[in-house]
Amino acid sequence: MTEEEFKAGQILLFDKPLEWTSFQLVNKVRWLIRKNFRIKKIKVGHAGTLDPLATGLLILCTGKSTKLIESLQGQEKEYTGSFTLGATTPSYDMETEVDETFPIDHLTTERIHEATKAFLGDIQQRPPVFSALKKDGKRLYEYARSGEEVEIPTRSVNISEFEITKIDRQKVHFRVVCSKGTYIRSLAHDFGRELNSGAYLSSLRRTRIGDYSLANALTVDSFVNEYLSGKEGT
Helix, strand or coil, X not given: CCHHHHHHCEEEEEEECCCCCHHHHHHHHHHHHHHHHCCCCXXXXXXXXXXXXXXXXXXXXXXXXXXXXXXXXXXXXXXXXXXXXXXXXXXXXCCCCCCEECCCCCCCHHHHHHHHHHHCEEEEECCCCCCCCEEXXXXXXXXXXXXXXXXXXCEEEEEEEEEEEEEECCEEEXXXXXXXXXCHHXXXXXXXXXXXXXXXXXXXXXXXXXXXXXXXXXXXXXXXXXXXXXXXXX
């Protein structure tokens, strides 16, 4: 691919690695393009953040295609992953340590499957306090890490599909199709409460955004080999 094509605008699908932030991937791809073509500046942005502990589809836009980011962010998303039952964490995932444990002896396979129905359609969801959303000009996770309590309003999201794909003792595997703004970490937390127990998100993979599929996504290495000259920084 040429420098002109990147500047004219490309939509690139990436499989974000575990523990990378979305911005780290954007910065890496921008750096690779700049180094490859020996240019000072190229616009690169992403269409929808993935948490560091999540993997999967991240759409990157270059050049004039960065104007499409807002419309891409608004598209339906699909995720797969797992909840761990019987415990909660402050971040609703594995970023923080377990703070409470709950009994799970009362849970049956039927009850776990049945609980998904409470979350289908338009629902009110409260975002996690460990998130990058802003309140009064400050990130929510900044309040959380400093121990400050903050009131987080609920917001309306839509879950069109929610299925349990496997139950392995305390670990429940799922697939979810949802609207923009849905926090799967919050879904995990609320799912545990629906079961009169607790739950936190133990793995997450984004598999689809609109018509864009993870099956067509690049790794950083395959991007270098297929779109650049085949060597980083040359």
